Amino acid sequence: MPDSNQANLIRLPPACKCRHISKFRLLLQAHCSLLPAVNSSLQFPPEGSENENKDIDFKILFLSCSKVYRAKQLHALLMVSGRAQDIFLSTRLVNLYANLGDVSFARNTFDQIPKKNIFTWNSMLSAYTRFGRFREAVNCFYHLLLASGLRPDSYTFPPVLKACGNIVDGEKLHCWVLKLGFEWDVFVAASLVHMYSRFGFLCIARQLFNNMPVRDLGSWNAMISGFCQNGNAAEALDVLDEMRSEGVKMDPVTVASLLPVCALADDIVIGMLIHLYVVKHGLEADVFVSNALINMYAKFGILGHARRVFEQMEVRDLVSWNSIIAAYEQNDDPNTALGLFKKMQLLGFRPDLLTAVSLASIVSQLSDRQSSRCVHGFIVRRHWFVEDVVIGNAVVDMYAKVGAIDSSRTLFEELPVKDVISWNSLITGYAQNGLASEAIEVYQMMEEHREIIPNQGTWVSILPAYSHVGALQQGMRIHGRLIKNCLYLDVFVGTCLVDLYGKCGRLDDAMSLFYQVPRTSSVPWNAIISCHGIHGHGDQTLKLFNQMLDEGVKPDHVTFVSLLAACSHSGLVDEGQRFFYVMQEKCGITPSLKHYGSMVDLLGRAGRLEMAYDFIKNMPIQPDASVWGALLGACRIHGNVELGSFASDRLFEVDSENVGYYVLLSNIYANVGKWERVDKVRSLARDRGLKKTPGWSSIEVNNKVDVFYTGNQTHPKCVEIYKELKVLTARMKSLGYIPDYSFVLQDVEDDEKEHILMSHSERLAIAFGIISTPPKSTIRIFKNLRVCGDCHEATKFISRIAEREIIVPHEDETGKQVRGAVGIKNTCKSHFQTTAPKSCYMRPPGGILAPGESIIATGNSTSLELLYFAQQFVRGRQARRNHYVRCTRGIPESFDSQKINPNQRPHAVSGEFRG
């Protein structure tokens, strides 16, 4: 008997006093809650035929258990009334526990049943399967088979077939099905079809399906879902046609299987047709169907439809909420997603692991560092990290995206299980935070783990890291590996390779690779356009853009960022302005801050500083740091102190953290010798706790990338490097090199200045290159910051003395560069962003030019620098009258500085050597 306390708690309605059995039953049904029912059945045992009534009453009792504790009370009741040994009731009890999700209690109950029948076993088996405890289900099956002496029936196989973990188990089970003669059972056969298709053996599945004498809807669904889950949309739709021609109607399950492949096959028409069918047949009421619809529309990016389906749902479950949140999150609307998440919580839905995955992504899109810690804590408290790798990967990714790369690393180390995606996330994280050498290091660690097999995502994250530091050799090794498995033809991987070759100055290789990868999407186009832009081939960029339009590829916002940057670097002001117009009017793209920044850069770099300022004033959105930064950069190029200091005031209002801008401003003052202003800016930066980003240069020698910082004395070959530099400097001086101390932004003695210039990172790297590579081979240097003008000069001399081609591309002064396609997810959304470094790329800098070859100079160099360079080139080659340099823009045919209009500053000079 339940204890008296409990009995007192239960207040029976007055109708219970009635002893008549039918009224008693009505009462139980009306109050379908266990405790009154238990009490009633104990206090008022039903009359009439015992056996008949006993069953019915217990059925109601079982039905009324909706919580585990009630099931336990019922269990107790069965024990006290001596019914626990009843095979029928105890089997129901096993089921009850299983239905309530307590598999271990079900197992306990199961174990306590002395004589089990096949129903009992089947119940236990299906309980294991339903809760994903597949190993135990299969073990249980073999136990039944070998130890119980019972014969499995047709109910036994479907759960076991679902539970089997690999094809070997599956084939063994298939043998048992045949041996025991169950292959003609519709359910068993459908389960076999499903199992084979799950392991990708679609031919066997199809064969079995064709041989089925009777097919019910479930069998058709098993076959269709088999094809769907293998991404085989065409076959799935064929089966659907067959099914409909046999007069079988689609049910919610069919629809829910088919909808995801519509998104996969990129076929919105079929998807909408199915939606019509759903509406017509009223299948919307099924949560699975509506959820699948939401997901499909989300994948097509049609958020309006997704939202409408969601709003019209009468019953929403956790999956519905997860789906709609993920829909907004994946379509770059984190704020709406967050709003929905809050609403979901208010309505009392408990977030699950997948909600947390979306949440992590939302937080990283909002780049909200504070919340990222909250999300982490939220997940730790629920012990989800041990449950699933996915969530761990998501959080590693989140920390990396909000810039907390150290937290990302720490968490990565702590993950109980790591898969290839975990590694990819960390590599991508380092790469996106500009820490390319760390990314490479992690990649090498990953290669040491034999069990982790790199995939597309790995290549897409490591290749940009290689191109970041200019590790062409290592990148090419990867290229070799990719050729073996044909992955280099993958759009994203191929694009990364194009980017690598392009960034490393191998534009020809980049182009030939570009023509091999599929180019129906804008992704590879953006990369190749950007690469040409970086190297100042403005005309080539325009050609490529036209070609892109001819081939019917729709340019996206990234295309225009690359295009505008390219115009800016090649001084194509009018073209740039035209593209800005085309983008809005013809392509319907609303310009983002990046586009505005590029436009300011375009105008400013060309010397139209007032126009650039007016442009900023007329912007419909609030200008951010990148826009003011572009203006400041332009002021530095053109030495406009006044506008520069104005721009920097605005700049520090929106971003006072980026040390690069302080450096820019102090350079502006230093160039005009306003040292006290320089000091002021420096102390301002110091007071705000900012440290100058150390400039580095890197060089790849023997598959290893060496990075040098200015004044670096820790390199193993340090002594030789400085020795070489001394020799070089002496020879340079004899050839007329005069160190330009204006680039030393410190007020020190001249010989100290000379030493500072000599130990600039770039020169250390070059010297190291000269002593470590065979004579005459090309030296490729990579830098993170802008080159200093003196190094730029010195490099030309060194190139001539050492008879080496020296290539030095470099980046923005802010050291900020959004690097290419990092991370699959991003690339899928064509975020193939390669903001062009504002480069000064010369080929060959020393003027060693073969007939027909051309030189290119672009970027930060002022027209006079360019002119000087070109003259040097001509002199260096002992130019004759019939040697001439053809200029693409701005500079007249001969190098007569008098004819140059200083307002029309050329930014690309290409020269041709005609002997």
Place this chain on the structure above:
DNA sequence: CCAGACTTTT
């Protein structure tokens, strides 16, 4: 009393 087929994932 027990069975199959279906939606969300970094």
